[in-house]
Amino acid sequence: MSKLRMGIIGAGGIAQERHIPAYVGMADDVELTAVQDVNAERARLVAETFDIPLAFEEYEPLFKEVDAVTICTPNKFHSEIAIAALEAGVHVLCEKPMAITTQECEAMITAAEKNDRLLSIAYHFRHMPEAKLAKETILQGEIGDPLVTRVQAMRRRKVPGWGVFTNKDLQGGGSLIDFGCHLLDLALWLLDDPVPVEVIGKTYDRLSKTPGQVNDWGAFDHETFNVDDHVTSYITFENGLSMQFECSWAANIKEDYTALSISGVDGGMDVYPFQLYQTKHGAVWNSQPAIPKESLSEGFVQAKNFVDSCRGEAELVVKPEQALKVTKLIEAIYKSSEIGSSVKISN
Structure with a gap:
């Protein structure tokens, strides 16, 4: 060929x-x-x-x-x-x-x-070793029906100081549409594309609009900054599943971290680092596999x-209909913050 x-x-x-x-x-x-x-x-x-x-x-x-x-x-x-x-x-x-x-x-x-x-x-996070192991674990029924998902994509001081990342007209938003979208996509993929019902969200920009901020990723103009640097959200789905979601470019936290955990009926998991939590044989079990190091990047x-x-x-691992769902949720989070109330999702 x-x-x-x-x-x-x-x-x-x-x-x-x-x-x-x-x-x-x-x-x-x-x-x-x-x-x-x-x-x-x-x-x-x-x-x-x-x-x-x-x-x-x-x-x-x-x-x-x-x-x-x-x-x-x-x-x-x-x-x-x-x-x-x-x-x-x-x-x-x-x-x-x-x-x-x-x-x-x-x-x-x-x-x-x-x-x-x-x-x-x-959405390259799907190709990471931890993500692929998490997907297979769920497919094998290790955690049963998912109930509650918690997602955090947190950076302490990493507003991109290059390109057009802080230009709302060109990018549509900041930390959510740039960084948080990766973890939102990954969570939806792991959960087998649940149907969203309602979203309540809140966006913040006060840190990056404050003069004199330290930033690890270069200089930016706090006076023209007009996108979100921190976002929180709560999302409910058709099957009763709920998701707590948070992301940031700038937040007063100890350090950068990425976390995605899912609690199900029969077990739970953390994806970063991968750990599996179950109850069996009359005891609670915490399992952490040795994931083979992949020679190829995601x-x-x-x-x-x-x-x-x-x-x-x-x-294709990432299908356009799945990516559409991520954008629909991002759009709903921004709208919820703008109007100050929850947003119903039409499907």
């Missing part, structure tokens, strides 16, 4: 640090054919650095040269570019989140279905799944 011709749209940090190196490591199956960026000089330099034959300033000409694209632009442009690519007959892997609004996500799915092309979203595994799916050799 011939190599999949891959194009990169948006030549910033995530493209250079995650996606392009992953495809370089798949040289037997992928040909990095073209890169595009609105900054023509950056596109040219990235093409030169990674030995990519073609560099473009506009994305439309790129579609004629490739079989698939990886979209690494600000969130505002995800839907527009993905739909254009799909309409051109090109498969799409889009960076997270899928898009800023539910309506944009739905339009992307419609375009993929109409043109019989693959569409996937880069970025490479994600890229391989997409490439293999495009070649008809695998099934």
Whole structure:
């Protein structure tokens, strides 16, 4: 089978640090054919650095040269570019989140279905060893029916001081839509895509609007900061399941940490680090497996799944309908905070 011709749209940090190196490591199956960026000089330099034959300033000409694209632009442009690519007959892997609004996500799915092309979203936490073990543990019935899920994606002082991460017009939000979305997606995937019913959420930005803040990830302008740096939420689902969710870029906590725990009828688990809690044989049990260290990064595994799916050799791990659900919840959390009351979810 011939190599999949891959194009990169948006030549910033995530493209250079995650996606392009992953495809370089798949040289037997992928040909990095073209890169595009609105900054023509950056596109040219990235093409030169990674030995990519073609560099473009506009994305439309790129579609004629490739079989698939990886979209690494600000969130505002995800839907527009993905739909254009799909309409051109090109498969799409889009960076997270899928898009800023539910309506944009739905339009992307419609375009993929109409043109019989693959569409996937880069929620790479699903490919981590702990996540895969947690998924298998749940599938094997080790915790029974899930009841309560607790999710925390917490950073103490890591507001991204580069790019456009603090620009609401281009990104749609801050810590939730950038960082919290990963853990929200992972939790929904582990829970087998439960149907959300109601959301109450609260967003904060006071720390990052306060002058003189220490920030580990570079300088940003506190006067123009207009996105969330801390978010809390409580989500209920159709089957009685509930989720406590929190994320931050900036919070007065001891240290950064990521936590995802699920309590079920027959057992419970923490994902980071993975531990299983059960009651059996007249005693309570705490089990912590020795997880084999994987030689491949989750970025490479994600890229391989997409490439293999495009070649008809695998099934997408992250399906667009699942990513749509993440965006729907993000949208509801933001709306709940804005109106000061809970939001019912229509499905």
